Amino acid sequence: MSGVLNLVSVGPGFADLIIPRAIAALQESDVIVAYDLYLRWIEPYLAGKEIHTPPLTQERARALLAIEKARGGAKVALISSGDIGIYAMAALAYEEMREDDTFEVNLIPGVTSANACASLLGSPLSHDFATLSLSDLLCPWEWIENRARHIAQADLACVLYNVQSAGRQEGVYRVLSLMLESKAPHTLCGVVKNAYRPGQEVAIYRLDELMSLKFDMLTTIVIGNR
Known part of the structure; x- marks a missing residue:
């Protein structure tokens, strides 16, 4: 059989x-x-x-x-x-x-997380956008940084997956700093935790405000564009 x-x-x-x-x-x-x-x-x-x-x-x-x-x-x-x-x-x-x-x-x-989180934020992905995983288990961290840099330079909206884990604390701040090199500090961003699960949290921040926040693997970040 x-x-x-x-x-x-x-x-x-x-x-x-x-x-x-x-x-x-x-x-x-x-x-x-x-x-x-x-x-x-x-x-x-x-x-x-x-x-x-x-x-x-x-x-x-x-x-x-x-x-x-x-x-x-x-x-x-x-x-x-x-x-x-x-x-x-x-x-x-x-x-x-x-x-x-x-x-x-x-x-x-x-x-998937991108459209689930977007639905809770309004319509942040209504034009061109990218998704980027911050996990370096399957690719070198250098690739992630390079992709983040090009996403920011293209001013694409971006959904960040696998944002921050216990063993990977600093990568998200490096990616956010790369975004700030090309995107305005006042760019609006959504932070969604536990989308469509118990304990759901949804908040809006400026891009530069994200640098002082803590995240986890249940959090998705949606970075806006112009």
Whole structure:
């Protein structure tokens, strides 16, 4: 029996932001592979499923487990918050697949942090914009700085993902300083924490005011333009 690997996006948090196609994929899957936080959002669809929850830092292990189950003939849902194809699990899953894999693969899109946070701020992304992850786990920090510099020089609105972690405290301030080299200090910016989750916080600041703030990995920054 040929397996199925569903790469399922479950959006920012609230259940009513999970698209119907993702719900259908969850319902038809026998096996769920997810970070345990995401199980709260999809709890109505878990009854009778085989559930695996490798911890947050073991993304590759999650992808490999899901692929192994699909190779064995199971219908598997590999879960990511937001959109699984944007700074998430889809790339790892595709990297670990083999040319001789015969199982069916479906990628189901979702509401990512950029448009979730933008919806809480008004319409900051209504023209050209960029997204930039500040995590240097998969690329050198020099690349991130170079991209930030060019985004600022082009005066694009920008959404910053993976803003600040316990082990990566200073990078966001370096990126903000690069933005200030080309963008006006009074540029309006949105700071959104826990978008569409319990504890949601939304605030507006000037770009130069961000330099004195503390952030975390649950925070997204939207930097405006002219």
